[in-house]
Amino acid sequence: MALRDRYTGVLEALEPYLLKTIIIQNNNMDELMRIRKIYNSHAFYSAGTYYLFRCCEESGKLLKQMASRLSDWIYPKLPEDLCFLKKGGGDYLYSVVHEHMYGMDVTEEEAGELMERVKGLFLELKAHRDLDRLLDDAIKHQTDWLYISGHRLTELPERIRELTELRELEIFEQDLYRLPEGLFELSKLECLKILSADLEGIPASIARLKNLKVLSIQCASSDRPAPGYQAKPREEISLNRIPPEIGELEQLEQLTIQYTSIRELPPELEQLKNLQFLDIGMCLIERKPEFLGGMKQLKYVNVSRKSLFEMALDNPPEA
Amino acid sequence: MRMYTDPRGGAYEQVIDLAISNSECFVLGRRFQPIWRYGTGTQVFWRRWSLIC
Incomplete structure (x- = not known):
């Protein structure tokens, strides 16, 4: 019809x-x-x-x-x-x-009762400030979407692998430094966003996320910025390479990796025939790699060392 | 209270039954302008503001 x-x-x-x-x-x-x-x-x-x-x-x-x-x-x-x-x-x-x-329109108590009765109804309870309770309910209700922030995590629990129905996952935890292998067992994941102050690296296992369409990693991110907070210089950010296995993400449409010490892009990016949006901004890349010119499907490319704000200051609109 | 995601399948059906028994009517609409995709900054601001208020 x-x-x-x-x-x-x-x-x-x-x-x-x-x-x-x-x-x-x-x-x-x-x-x-x-x-x-x-x-x-x-x-x-x-x-x-x-x-x-x-x-x-x-x-x-x-x-x-x-x-x-x-x-x-x-x-x-x-x-x-x-x-x-x-x-x-x-x-x-x-x-x-x-x-x-x-x-x-339900109270906290009613919400808890409803979630007991209706498997698949996943409401934002105050009790979810406790990450274990949040994950318990997320797994029980087989959620396809999850946002994790404010838990002062230094690492993700391995049981993240039990979220087998997850399509979208966003993690905003400034102390998160290492990504567990369990994360890359989430085979249905289509969108993964990670915001952290610093990240050890992108494991080669990223290639296992065959359905991934959107990958976004933003370092120098703080979920609880204190007065005077300053991100470390990007030269000191541990994330310094994109693994060649990224080229195995055949469904990838958007790739964002910002504020890292990455200096070059892997040529395997060229294998990403569905990639339309590439933003490796505020890293340490000296010049745009030639192979990007051959990726005709790309609609947006940014590999500038400068932030969008700095670029705007460099090119003020004409009066 | 917000949901993390919308219930699907059997959970959707149970939620509809609950909503039907706890409500007087339901609303469906058609926006005149798809401003969430093509709107100007002002329009998007207005829409987000109106969702908050």
Whole structure:
């Protein structure tokens, strides 16, 4: 079925439960604010057409037939950002799919009970300040997305390998220095982002992440910068090479490695036929390697030693 | 309370059942401008601000 037909078909199927249609015209911020005030919902954040449907067993059945997760509700495949409104206003459940924002109006205690009952419902509990509890729940609920930060980690626990369904992982831990082998057993991983003050290196095992599309490593990152905090000079950053095995990441589309002591790029990068974005900025590379010129699919390349801010200062816009 | 990720499969179905029984109505929409992809800095700022407020 064509996307347009599917979109229309969904609205037609839900039409018997339609209570109201709200249209907020472009640039009508007053109307947008008025609607937001009435409904107090994440659903209304821009101009658009909004459909309000009655909650009942039948309409719920349709929602279950039409999608298999909240992030399926995205245009043009489907009408977007499914939100459930309580009587009197406010969201019971909201989704803002483009922002990867999902939430429910439940207390900490209710959330804990729900997570016991519903395997696959993974809510951000205060108890997750304890990394062991966070990993326990992440493994139990087979999460496909995880952000780890603020745990003062010097190394990642090996049990990270148990997160077998993980597609996206971001780690922002300034004291993290070594990446465990278990990390490279996450075969479904599509996006890996690591922010740390310094990193020992990129292991050759990176080649095992065959589904990786996005790899981002940013040194000189601090998740708890104290007054006067200063990153160490990049010459002193341990990460000083990109392993040739990087060329085995056939799906890789974006590669970012910033603020390291890397001085040259491995020619194996040329094997990355899907690579479109290459940013090895603020490292110690003297000149752009010639082989990059042969990578016609690249849409963005930065190997400058300077930061974007420094480059902007060098090239001020003409008056 | 935020979710780390959206529930899928059977968990999605259970969450929909819960939401249906705890809500009066549900909303689906179509934005007029896909500003999250093509918006100017001002538009993106406005959108992020409006999500926070």
